[in-house]
Amino acid sequence: MRETIRSLLRHRKAAVGGSILLFFVVLAIVGPWLVMDPSDLVGRPHQPPSAEHLFGTTGQGQDVLAQTVVGARETMAVGFAVGALVTLVGALMGVTAGYLGRRVDDVLSLTTNIFLVIPGLPLAIVLGAYLPSGPLRMVVVLTVAGWAWNARVFRAEALALRNRDFVAAAVVAGESRSRIVARELLPNMASLVGSSFIGNTLYAVGAEVGLEFLGLGDVGSVTWGTNLYWAGNDAALLTRSWWIFVPTGVCIALVGFSLTLLSSAIDELTNPALRAPPAVAPVTASVTAAQTEPLPPGVLLSVRELCIDYATERGRSRVVDSVSFDIAPGEVFGLAGESGSGKSTIGYGLLRLLPPAASISQGRILLGDTDVTALGADALRSFRWAQVSMVFQSAMSALNPVLTLGEQFHDTLAAHGPTTRASSYARARELLAMVGLEPKLVDAWPHQLSGGMRQRVGIALALALQPKLVVMDEPTTALDVVVQKELLQRVLELKSRLGFAVLFITHDLPLLLALADRVGILQGGKLVEVDTAQRIRTEARHPYTRLLLSSFPHLTAADAEGPLPDMALAANERVPARAALRGGHR
Ligand SMILES: Nc1ncnc2c1ncn2[C@@H]1O[C@H](COP(=O)(O)OP(=O)(O)OP(=O)(O)O)[C@@H](O)[C@H]1O
Numbered sequence: 250m251r252e253t254i255r256s257l258l259r260h261r262k263a264a265v266g267g268s269i270l271l272f273f274v275v276l277a278i279v280g281p282w283l284v285m286d287p288s289d290l291v292g293r294p295h296q297p298p299s300a301e302h303l304f305g306t307t308g309q310g311q312d313v314l315a316q317t318v319v320g321a322r323e324t325m326a327v328g329f330a331v332g333a334l335v336t337l338v339g340a341l342m343g344v345t346a347g348y349l350g351r352r353v354d355d356v357l358s359l360t361t362n363i364f365l366v367i368p369g370l371p372l373a374i375v376l377g378a379y380l381p382s383g384p385l386r387m388v389v390v391l392t393v394a395g396w397a398w399n400a401r402v403f404r405a406e407a408l409a410l411r412n413r414d415f416v417a418a419a420v421v422a423g424e425s426r427s428r429i430v431a432r433e434l435l436p437n438m439a440s441l442v443g444s445s446f447i448g449n450t451l452y453a454v455g456a457e458v459g460l461e462f463l464g465l466g467d468v469g470s471v472t473w474g475t476n477l478y479w480a481g482n483d484a485a486l487l488t489r490s491w492w493i494f495v496p497t498g499v500c501i502a503l504v505g506f507s508l509t510l511l512s513s514a515i516d517e518l519t520n521p522a523l524r525a526p527p528a529v530a531p532v533t534a535s536v537t538a539a540q541t542e543p544l545p546p547g548v549l550l551s552v553r554e555l556c557i558d559y560a561t562e563r564g565r566s567r568v569v570d571s572v573s574f575d576i577a578p579g580e581v582f583g584l585a586g587e588s589g590s591g592k593s594t595i596g597y598g599l600l601r602l603l604p605p606a607a608s609i610s611q612g613r614i615l616l617g618d619t620d621v622t623a624l625g626a627d628a629l630r631s632f633r634w635a636q637v638s639m640v641f642q643s644a645m646s647a648l649n650p651v652l653t654l655g656e657q658f659h660d661t662l663a664a665h666g667p668t669t670r671a672s673s674y675a676r677a678r679e680l681l682a683m684v685g686l687e688p689k690l691v692d693a694w695p696h697q698l699s700g701g702m703r704q705r706v707g708i709a710l711a712l713a714l715q716p717k718l719v720v721m722d723e724p725t726t727a728l729d730v731v732v733q734k735e736l737l738q739r740v741l742e743l744k745s746r747l748g749f750a751v752l753f754i755t756h757d758l759p760l761l762l763a764l765a766d767r768v769g770i771l772q773g774g775k776l777v778e779v780d781t782a783q784r785i786r787t788e789a790r791h792p793y794t795r796l797l798l799s800s801f802p803h804l805t806a807a808d809a810e811g812p813l814p815d816m817a818l819a820a821n822e823r824v825p826a827r828a829a830l831r832g833g834h835r
Contacts, residue, residue, distance in 0.1 A: 256518055263518070266510025273504055277325040280318035287315040287471045295490045305492035308483020317496040320473040323384050327457050331391040332450030336442060338392065339399025344434050346400070347407025349426065358404070364397035374465055382467040387460070391453050399445055406438055440519030447512040451505060458501055473497045526606035529560040540613045549750050550576040550718055555612035557598050568594050570774040571612070576718065579744065581751045583761035583782070585797065586771030592754045596720045599752065600633055616718065635665055638711040640704070642723040647707050648695040654681070654706055655691040661713050680709040685739055701732035708740060712747065720752045737764055759801050762786050770794045
């Protein structure tokens, strides 16, 4: 808790938003004792700011400064009360519905949906007409009109959390349902609770001021909403008495601004990936002779002295350090190395798909005549997928869950040239058949496919525009060994037929040695050894490569001469595949 408060204080948006809000909270608490009675008629009406009345007088001769300061108290109190109540009711209803499911969910969701379809303003007007006037009426009206959206958000979060292992562990441990909701689910939604409270307070202040401005509040009380109501009634606009409504308007805007800053700060603090990358000093890139040499014949891709840095709070962090390698047309080049060695960063770098915090600080990437490192935004868009495509690690998140496969093929094809839906679907069927899937799956949704089938779709999509190079970033990590083998066999077959080259990224060195023509070993962002798969297997020179090889039990020195996993296995030979893998590496 103390750490959270400390990081909030260090965060610039949180500090600015929090300071403004704190100012208004203090003003609301102590301000009314420091100014005159806002209802007293203290001067002539419509008097502009003067030494006597710093903010001028209202259309009835009251002090505008006193009205603005006193108005803060009820406005802020109602705002915070509604913010807290809407969050509490929404969280309880939503989490209970989402966690308990079935009948309870049916009843609570129906209630929520009914409240969602009733328009908020008429509901507030009707409720306001029946309840006794006063600040409590406003709190009840705004809570009743506002809780339902919140319940929806919390229900969705509870649905996502209830299948997590720690909830299952609590069930197995015998915790009661109410305890699971209170101790397991709600604390895991702390950031959602925080940002909902801020957002709901913002809603409450806006709605309260709006209702009171329309005369639907208690016009006898002094709030920012009634200040604006009386400003309108006393013809402040017609008489150009701007000082009557501007101070209240500025206060509302500042409170809204501070709440927005706080909400955004909570998002950034609870999800660091949303933060803008820290500014770091630019690097003066040195251009060496090797980088400027033209591409030698017989080379498709040439990566030369590539350096990739991440901007961090502590300055630049180099994760890819002077990496150079070539890939020939039709070659399978493997990149292996332990987790965090920079494999994926290189793969994403080739497509210039690095996250905002990362940048290529030195080096060149040449594909044929194209200097990839120098491509502008438009050229890059047409280069990607048409020249170099990618098969991602997570097949489920790489496919859009709300589009059928056919639509996803159509989107990819349409992004690179004019096409009709009919011809995209025909090509999609052809590509699906090519990767060993039924063409009729063109109308299927991603969730209807198994992991292996999804990854085949990923490969089919990657081949849609017949690229020269396909980057495969751990495409089989989530698959069992039999499916993995079938898939890789299919890739090799397609590669021989279509002639594309592959950059295959994995931490699984034995797999790579069976699959790749040449292999590069990465250690801490540096390429420590590049050689043919055969020589890496039998005559590895670098100690780190030897260490990697010895980490896999079946590839110790004694086994090194033994048979490799059989990559020539036919796709339909599932049963022999298991036998062949008995001495396998996984
Ligand atoms: N936003 C970031 N800021 C700073 N460093 C980062 C950031 N993202 C990644 N890194 C660092 O970049 C390095 C390389 O990461 P990368 O994902 O390329 O490794 P990898 O070899 O592909 O690992 P894995 O096999 O686990 O996916 C890691 O040390 C990681 O800590």
